Amino acid sequence: MKPIFGRGPSLQLRLFLAVIISIAAIVADSRFGVFTHVRVYLSSLVSPLQYMANAPGTLLDTMSTQVQTRADLIEQTKQQEQQLFTLRSRLLKLEHLEHENQRLRELLGSPVHRESRKMVAELLSVDSDPFSHQVLINKGALDGVYNGQAVINDQGVIGQVLHVGSTTSRVLLITDSSHGIPVRVLRNDLRAIASGSDELDKLELRNLPRNTDIQVGDLLVTSGLGGRFPEGYPVATVTRSEYVEGKPFAQIEAKPLVALDRLRYLLLLWTDRKPEVHDDDAASAPATPTVGVTP
Numbered sequence: 001m002k003p004i005f006g007r008g009p010s011l012q013l014r015l016f017l018a019v020i021i022s023i024a025a026i027v028a029d030s031r032f033g034v035f036t037h038v039r040v041y042l043s044s045l046v047s048p049l050q051y052m053a054n055a056p057g058t059l060l061d062t063m064s065t066q067v068q069t070r071a072d073l074i075e076q077t078k079q080q081e082q083q084l085f086t087l088r089s090r091l092l093k094l095e096h097l098e099h100e101n102q103r104l105r106e107l108l109g110s111p112v113h114r115e116s117r118k119m120v121a122e123l124l125s126v127d128s129d130p131f132s133h134q135v136l137i138n139k140g141a142l143d144g145v146y147n148g149q150a151v152i153n154d155q156g157v158i159g160q161v162l163h164v165g166s167t168t169s170r171v172l173l174i175t176d177s178s179h180g181i182p183v184r185v186l187r188n189d190l191r192a193i194a195s196g197s198d199e200l201d202k203l204e205l206r207n208l209p210r211n212t213d214i215q216v217g218d219l220l221v222t223s224g225l226g227g228r229f230p231e232g233y234p235v236a237t238v239t240r241s242e243y244v245e246g247k248p249f250a251q252i253e254a255k256p257l258v259a260l261d262r263l264r265y266l267l268l269l270w271t272d273r274k275p276e277v278h279d280d281d282a283a284s285a286p287a288t289p290t291v292g293v294t295p
Contacts, residue, residue: 043165054124117270133176140167150269156234156257182225185218200260203236205252210243
């Protein structure tokens with residue numbers, strides 16, 4: 001006799017079908033970018049929730065600022081005035097050096113590249129995945145943000161924009177294992193690629209010969225190759241440079257100048273040079289370091 005209420009597929013069969021569908025979706029997205037546009041729309045839909053989640057922290061920051069004593073504010077004002085005076089004196093010299101550098105470039109026939117615009121962004125959240133060094137900021141396509149855009153702060157380079165939503169964007173940090181940035185040693189202009197190590201305080205300079213002239217304490221700055229990062233911005237300081245017997249290349253490590261675990265405000269750069277890599281390529285996190293070109 002046929003039962004009145006038929007039984008559906010078993011739980012094991014449902015689980016198996018769900019796994020198969022998930023794998024198919026992952027392969028389709030990684031190989032063909034099927035869900036690239038869907039991800040942008042989902043990011044736009046989720047962005048209000050990100051703002052709501054960030055609201056309590058913003059409120060607490062505002063309250064803590066309001067309860068500061070008058071004496072603290074006066075002391076901070078004095079310190080800031082002294083710092084401003086010092087910075088203005090340095091700015092006079094920097095403007096002179098900038099004009100002199102421009103004249104020398106014109107004599108040598110080398111083009112002068114300047115950032116056309118800058119925008120301050122604020123950190124909304126940090127990726128919870130320990131193997132993915134990404135952060136979310138409160139600027140998006142409505143503000144003119146684009147994939148592959150360089151992101152810095154007052155200390156040095158932070159990373160580049162990976163995904164852009166309407167009002168938020170995801171930034172890939174320079175320490176992510178999928179990221180690489182063309183750099184040069186300020187002391188001798190030696191070019192290399194600084195690759196992420198999945199550690200917030202370490203970058204690696206790989207595939208360099210054992211006799212490479214890089215010393216502990218050398219400052220690494222952006223080389224400008226690839227057009228994605230403007231030239232001359234500080235990136236990291238070399239903390240290890242040695243040759244290990246039995247290994248084909250030198251072991252070189254550097255520490256980022258930016259405290260990537262203490263980010264709050266970031267600076268987005270618009271440059272007069274177009275990246276040599278399409279923006280769609282920057283939107284998908286590749287397995288190899290993300291760089292414009294190799295030196």
